[in-house]
Each structure stands twice: as C-alpha cells, then as structure tokens.
Amino acid sequence: MKPGKNKKKVLNIVYILLAVMVVVFFARDVFMYTINGVEELLYPIQSKIYFLGKKAKESTENVINYKELLSENTKLKNTLVEKSLLEEENIKLLEENKRLRNLLQMKDSFTFKFKVGKLSFQQTRELYESFAINLGSVDGINKNMPVLFNEALIGKVEKVFKDYSIVQMITFQDSVVSATAGDNVLGIIKGNRSEELIFEPVSIYEAQLEVGSKVYTSGISDIYPKGLYIGEISEVRKKYENSVEYILKLPFNVMDMNEIIVLTEVDR
Known part of the structure; x- marks a missing residue:
C-alpha cells in the first residue's frame, strides 16, 4: 500500500473520532436536558408518591405506637385491678380474722x-x-x-x-x-x-x-x-x-x- 493512501486513511479515522466525540458531547447535554425535563414533569407525581409513602409510614408507626400504648394501658389496668382485688381480699381476711377473734372471746364467756x-x-x-x-x-x-x-x-x-x-x-x-x-x-x-x-x-x-x-x-x-x-x-x-x-x-x-x-x- 502506498504511503499517501495510508496517511489519508489515518486522517479519516481521526476525523470520525472527533465527530463522534462532538456528537457525544452535545448528545450528553441534550440527554441531561431531556432527563431534567422529564424529572420536572414527574416531580408532582414523585412528590405525591413521596408524601403518601411518608404518610403511610407515619400512620403505620402511629398504629404500632397506639397498639403498644393500648397494650401497656391494658397491662396497667390489669395490674391495678389485681392490686385492688388483693387489697379487697386482704380487707375481707382482716374482717374475718376480727370476727373469729370475737367468737373466740365469746367462747370463754359463753355459758352455752x-x-x-x-x-x-x-x-x-x-x-x-x-x-x-x-x-x-x-x-x-x-x-x-x-x-x-x-x-x-x-x-x-x-x-x-x-x-x-x-x-x-x-x-x-x-x-x-x-x-x-x-x-x-x-x-x-x-x-x-x-x-x-x-x-x-x-x-x-x-x-x-x-x-x-x-x-x-x-x-x-x-x-x-x-x-x-x-x-x-x-x-x-x-x-x-x-x-x-x-x-x-x-x-x-x-x-x-x-x-x-x-x-x-x-x-x-
């Protein structure tokens, strides 16, 4: 192959690469611009989805917190009821003990x-x-x-x-x-x-x-x-x-x- 033809071929390849680089450079800007435009169009929808997701998350957390509070409240109520029943039972036992003591005292003084x-x-x-x-x-x-x-x-x-x-x-x-x-x-x-x-x-x-x-x-x-x-x-x-x-x-x-x-x- 002649040296002149080889040189021309190399120059053609260089030109093609330069053209590709220019296209890619401008294409990137166009792509980014397009992406930004799409994002701007989708922003209200994304915002709505984000808001709904956040609200759903908060609602879920609130439900979980409510259930935990309800469970804790129920436990406290049960504890109070148990304590109240225990105190009432103790009062009844004390009253019964007092009555039985009185009966024992009667036994010593009763003639029957x-x-x-x-x-x-x-x-x-x-x-x-x-x-x-x-x-x-x-x-x-x-x-x-x-x-x-x-x-x-x-x-x-x-x-x-x-x-x-x-x-x-x-x-x-x-x-x-x-x-x-x-x-x-x-x-x-x-x-x-x-x-x-x-x-x-x-x-x-x-x-x-x-x-x-x-x-x-x-x-x-x-x-x-x-x-x-x-x-x-x-x-x-x-x-x-x-x-x-x-x-x-x-x-x-x-x-x-x-x-x-x-x-x-x-x-x-």
Whole structure:
C-alpha cells in the first residue's frame, strides 16, 4: 500500500473520532436536558408518591405506637385491678380474722356449747324469713337449735339436711318468741318481715317501757333459753286508746351476716 493512501486513511479515522466525540458531547447535554425535563414533569407525581409513602409510614408507626400504648394501658389496668382485688381480699381476711377473734372471746364467756358456721345462701325475697347455713346432721345439728349472729338471737334451725340446714328467722311474720323487757316486763316478740320486731307485753297496764330498754328471751320456752339478747326498744308506737306497741330493731344488718352461732347444748 502506498504511503499517501495510508496517511489519508489515518486522517479519516481521526476525523470520525472527533465527530463522534462532538456528537457525544452535545448528545450528553441534550440527554441531561431531556432527563431534567422529564424529572420536572414527574416531580408532582414523585412528590405525591413521596408524601403518601411518608404518610403511610407515619400512620403505620402511629398504629404500632397506639397498639403498644393500648397494650401497656391494658397491662396497667390489669395490674391495678389485681392490686385492688388483693387489697379487697386482704380487707375481707382482716374482717374475718376480727370476727373469729370475737367468737373466740365469746367462747370463754359463753355459758352455752355452740358451733360456728357460715351463712351459705339467702334469697333476697326471703331476706327476713330464712337462710341456709353450712352445718348439717353430720355436724350434730338438730331441729329447733337456737341460732345467733354475734351475740344476738336471729332464729332457730327449722330443717336439717346432711351438709346444711335452714334457719327460720325471728323476723319471720309467724315467729313468736317469749321475752322480757326492761325490769322483767313479760311479753312476746313478733316478727314483721322486716328489720323491725314488735314487743307486746302480757299486761299493757304493767308495762312502762322506754326507748333504749333492752329485750332478752324469757326462758319460758322449749327452744330458747333465758337471757339471749334480742335488741332494744327503738320506738314506742301508739296503736289506739290506752294501747301502745313497742318496736325493736335488730342490732345488726342482716346483709352483714356471715359467721353464725348454733347453740348445740343449753342449760335451762
């Protein structure tokens, strides 16, 4: 090959390379300009997508935080409830302990043999009629045994089953108990299906009772021994001309009854 032709060929290649470089240079600017233009066109969409994504992320984080707070709140509530129940249980145990201590003190001063039981059931509609106790024939309980709450008479055993018994209360409307009030004023206590009892003296002319006069069983009975406390006169109520009736209130609230005393042996 001739030297002149080779030189021309080399120059042609150089020109082509220079042309390519110029095209690439300007093409890059055009490409970048195009990209920038596209980005400007897509910016609102990108911004919207970014905003929605960020909001979704925040919402997700809020939901997670809410669930964590809810879970923590639930745990705190459960802890408070458990603490409250524990405190309430402790109060009940302390109250029961106090009642049992009082019963032990009574045992030393009581002249009757007795057994301690618990009130196991009482219907609201029979609040002043009867209730069940957790002592029965297996515990040596028999019909007509007197029943006390604290040191006050509340009734007698009416029905006896193996593991429990039914107590008829002195507040029952058909209940009648021989009693003495004040300075040995003899009379009877009648039930009234309420916390009130009615004391009727045998002789209204001999009776001179006042509010505060204490009433006890008289002992004129095959069921109740003498000296069981019933209550005290809370009201002197006029019935008709030259006649009054004496009202007693139970010395306790029947809703507070829990441990009861059954007199198993009494000296008459």
